[in-house]
Amino acid sequence: MTTLSRADKVRLLRELTLGAPDVFAMRGENFNKLRPEDSDDSWRPVYSPVRDSIIELHLAGQVEIGSYPMIPVDRDFPQIHWIAADFDGKRPGCDWERDVQRTVSFLHETGCTMLVNLSRSAFGAHVRVLFKEAVPAWLARRWMQAWLEEAGVAHAVDNTELDMPTSFDRLIPPQDTLLTGLTKNNQRRPGNLVGSPLNAARANGNNGATLPLSIEAVLDGDYRPDGKHWEHTIHALDSRSWGRSELMDALIDSPGTPDLNPPSSTHVAAGGGASKINLPVLQGDNAYLDFTLKFCEFMKFMASGHDQPYHLWVALASQLHRWGEDGRRAFHSISQLDRRYEARETDRKWEQTADLRPMRCDTIAGSGWRCPHLEDVRCGGAKTPSYFYEHVSYEAL
Numbered sequence: 465m466t467t468l469s470r471a472d473k474v475r476l477l478r479e480l481t482l483g484a485p486d487v488f489a490m491r492g493e494n495f496n497k498l499r500p501e502d503s504d505d506s507w508r509p510v511y512s513p514v515r516d517s518i519i520e521l522h523l524a525g526q527v528e529i530g531s532y533p534m535i536p537v538d539r540d541f542p543q544i545h546w547i548a549a550d551f552d553g554k555r556p557g558c559d560w561e562r563d564v565q566r567t568v569s570f571l572h573e574t575g576c577t578m579l580v581n582l583s584r585s586a587f588g589a590h591v592r593v594l595f596k597e598a599v600p601a602w603l604a605r606r607w608m609q610a611w612l613e614e615a616g617v618a619h620a621v622d623n624t625e626l627d628m629p630t631s632f633d634r635l636i637p638p639q640d641t642l643l644t645g646l647t648k649n650n651q652r653r654p655g656n657l658v659g660s661p662l663n664a665a666r667a668n669g670n671n672g673a674t675l676p677l678s679i680e681a682v683l684d685g686d687y688r689p690d691g692k693h694w695e696h697t698i699h700a701l702d703s704r705s706w707g708r709s710e711l712m713d714a715l716i717d718s719p720g721t722p723d724l725n726p727p728s729s730t731h732v733a734a735g736g737g738a739s740k741i742n743l744p745v746l747q748g749d750n751a752y753l754d755f756t757l758k759f760c761e762f763m764k765f766m767a768s769g770h771d772q773p774y775h776l777w778v779a780l781a782s783q784l785h786r787w788g789e790d791g792r793r794a795f796h797s798i799s800q801l802d803r804r805y806e807a808r809e810t811d812r813k814w815e816q817t818a819d820l821r822p823m824r825c826d827t828i829a830g831s832g833w834r835c836p837h838l839e840d841v842r843c844g845g846a847k848t849p850s851y852f853y854e855h856v857s858y859e860a861l
Contacts, residue, residue: 468694473662474519476697480579480594481531481660482545488514489530489657506815507659511651525665528584532654534601534637541726542642543598547608548658551617552633553587556804560631561687563617564589567632568682570615574714579700580682581661582689586673588631589687590658596704599711602640602727607711609635610718613830618775634778639821640727655819662693676700727824752853753787753794760852761835762828763798771802775831779823781814783850786822822848 468476492506507530514529521527534542549567553560564580568591571578579592593608612618617632636658643653659674666673672689676696681688706714715722757763766772766780780798784791792814799810824847825835837843846852 470520470523471516473523473694474516476694476701477519477523477660477662478514478516479701480546480592480697483531483533484535484654485513487511487532487651487654488518489532489659490518491528491530491659507657509647509651509654509657522660522663525663525668528659528663528666530657530659532657534639534642534655535598536642536652537598540641541600541602542655544595544601544604544637545598546592546594547601547604548590548592548636549608549612550583550590550633550636550658551588551631552583553589553631554585557629558631560588561685563631564591564687565682565685566615567591567612567617568679570611572679572683574611576706576714577700577703578679579676579696580679581676581693582671582673582687584659584663584666584670584673586666586670588633589677590636590661593706594700594704595706595711597707599706599708600726601637603708603711603715605635605637605640606722607715607718609830610715610720610722614719618831629774638817639819641821643819643821653819656816662697753784753790755853756783756849757794760849761837762825762833762849765833767798767801769801771804773832776828776833777802778813778817778820779828779831781817782820782823783848785814785818785820786850822850824848 487509489507490510492508509532514531518527518529522529533544533546533548535544536542551560551564551567552558568578568580571591571593577594579594580589581592582589593604595604609618612632612635617630637655639655642655645653647653661674661676663674667675667689675689675693677687678690678692678696681690712724715724757767762779763783766776772780777799781795784795787794795814796807796810799805823831825838825843826847828849829835829838843852
């Protein structure tokens with residue numbers, strides 16, 4: 465067993481979770497150790513570099529921290545040092561162990577460097593691909609999405625003979641770009657976080673939760689921590705060989721016909737900011753939302769009264785955040801049409817998707833539903849359902 469000093473362990477976790485240098489995440493239940501006025505159970509950003517002493521507290525299980533992977537070197541094309549697939553084993557009917565095993569098997573064939581750790585509940589896992597240098601987030605996301613689809617785990621219903629719901633929750637980061645605008649505390653919006661592994665309290669209380677696992681064991685379907693989590697961490701960090709050029713080559717070689725072009729720059733401030741227009745129908749405070757719900761084919765499909773695939777549900781939330789609380793009410797209203805609707809779970813997903821950019825129409829087409837107007841002029845160049853009303857010609861409806 466590898467013997468490491470506290471300083472060694474801090475350095476390794478810092479390198480493993482390398483992300484935005486100006487912000488880290490802390491779980492609210494731990495704030496009473498640092499800020500007694502903030503002591504609920506939610507994650508929140510701390511706008512400062514994470515100190516070694518905080519990492520030590522995390523490793524000792526006294527607090528829980530996380531990182532924001534997107535580095536804002538470029539507003540439209542932020543970079544990342546790693547990308548992770550999150551598998552949630554608490555979803556009814558899914559087999560997260562099978563999904564992770566399939567994912568690791570498919571990714572292993574590409575030669576990329578991976579680290580797998582159990583999620584904080586121990587009912588699920590994170591599959592993290594590590595890069596030797598910072599790479600564009602859009603490039604890593606596009607490549608990994610292609611391989612998750614090839615593995616048959618990226619949709620609500622697999623393309624495999626087992627035909628069961630997938631445990632795949634999302635990619636981290638779940639967006640290509642960062643939102644502009646400021647938070648209510650006048651801080652930049654950092655994107656989505658992921659909890660850091662190697663937390664002692666979680667590992668001791670939840671059968672090794674957050675501990676890195678042996679890749680060879682995972683390939684055999686074995687998710688029992690073997691006590692060599694630091695060795696697995698060191699091996700993953702030392703084995704990194706992919707940078708931007710290798711990732712681009714891997715995308716070119718990925719299944720299907722991958723899009724090699726970066727996403728177009730359609731950056732908007734958080735909360736909208738579109739200029740006012742005179743809609744020909746449905747005037748009032750909710751005119752833009754009402755117009756979108758009535759005429760956008762994606763919104764109409766989601767509100768058509770049948771159970772919806774999970775990834776389309778996430779895509780729906782990503783559109784409706786543009787309208788704040790009105791969007792939340794619409795999200796609940798549409799979600800209630802699904803037999804599996806639970807108000808608490810819907811609120812949880814709403815909060816989890818707060819920093820998602822609206823999912824593009826062409827991305828939605830790869831998630832199980834294709835708009836009949838995707839390749840025609842009806843929507844006037846709109847790239848996402850939430851910007852549909854800005855582009856559409858009323859005469860074309």
